[in-house]
Every structure is written in C-alpha cells, then in structure tokens.
Amino acid sequence: MKCPVCKSSELSTTQLEANLTSHQCPTCHGNWIAGAEYWDWVEEHKSDLAERVFDSETLSLAEPGLPIDCPECRFRMVKYLVGRGLGFSLDHCHGCKGIWLDGNEWEALKKRNLHDDLNLMFTSFWQNEAQRLERKKKMEQIYVGRFGEEDYTEIKRIRFWLDSKTNREELIAYLIDKAPFDV
Numbered sequence: 001m002k003c004p005v006c007k008s009s010e011l012s013t014t015q016l017e018a019n020l021t022s023h024q025c026p027t028c029h030g031n032w033i034a035g036a037e038y039w040d041w042v043e044e045h046k047s048d049l050a051e052r053v054f055d056s057e058t059l060s061l062a063e064p065g066l067p068i069d070c071p072e073c074r075f076r077m078v079k080y081l082v083g084r085g086l087g088f089s090l091d092h093c094h095g096c097k098g099i100w101l102d103g104n105e106w107e108a109l110k111k112r113n114l115h116d117d118l119n120l121m122f123t124s125f126w127q128n129e130a131q132r133l134e135r136k137k138k139m140e141q142i143y144v145g146r147f148g149e150e151d152y153t154e155i156k157r158i159r160f161w162l163d164s165k166t167n168r169e170e171l172i173a174y175l176i177d178k179a180p181f182d183v
C-alpha cells in the first residue's frame, strides 16, 4: 500500500498504540488506520478520556489541505475538521471507513485526549460545531486586522458589558450621541 500523500513511498506496519496498528509512511510519517482496526481499539479502549485543554494554546485556522485518495480502495477521501482549536482536518474514506492522519496529527490529538473521539468527529453534529468555530475565528481575524489586537480586545469588553445591561439601547445612544452632555 502506497502513501496517499507522497504517492511513491510504501506504507509499513507500525504499532501506533497498544492494540492499535497503523500503516505509516517512512517519508511524511502520516498514518493510515483501517476502519475496523480503529473501531475495535475504541471498543477495547473503553475509557472515554476527558478532553484536555491548554490555555496557552493559540487557535489556528484549519488548513484546507489537498484532497487525497484512499490508499486501500482509491475512493476520494472526505475531510473532517477536528475543531476544538486544532487547525487540521482528518481524511476519512466512506468506502472502507479507513482514516488518514498526516504526520504528528495522532500525537496532537493524543495530547488533547481526542484520539479516542474520531468516531464523533465524523458526525454532522461535531462538524457543524467545528464549522461554527472556524467562522468565528475567521471573523475575529478580520476584526483584529481592522482594529488592531488592543482595540479589538477593548471592543469585545464593551460589547460584553453592553449585552449584560437591560438599557443597552439607551447606553449605545449615549455613546454615539454628539450632543454636548459634558458640562
């Protein structure tokens, strides 16, 4: 079986975790996990690990990435956003249910305890939420670009404060009014 990214490199069998075999590319270090292999491991693994979140992490936008074909059955694979602040997507084959992870992606998922949640990532519920976060991040980037980091933080703070008030409209009217209130 050849690497779907490097095309020419031959994948070799590796022990990704205890009882989880993957086919790894010696060149790009991507991992191919057969569908049944993964589901068996999740079943056996049982313990649904709580997600770990690191405050210091900066949220990055998901990279679109090139479409790849399943190394097993040649189907065009479908990309699924990982979300939760991780800026990459996984490739999933709808034909054989296999999963492709680029180099370091398994490690990144494991660090967050998300490596046992791939079955959830392939649901529309997870994808909708991940897409909503992506859109939010994109808007934030636009606003930071327009106002600058410092002013954007201040605007957010004021918005939050306004939203907590029952006389929000009145406060906004005062804020934008040009009449000389200050005596």
Ligand SMILES: [Zn+2]
Pocket (backbone or CB within 6 Å): 003, 004, 005, 006, 007, 009, 025, 026, 027, 028, 029, 030
């Ligand atoms: Zn490769």
Ligand SMILES: [Zn+2]
Pocket (backbone or CB within 6 Å): 070, 071, 072, 073, 074, 075, 093, 094, 095, 096, 097, 098
């Ligand atoms: Zn396939």
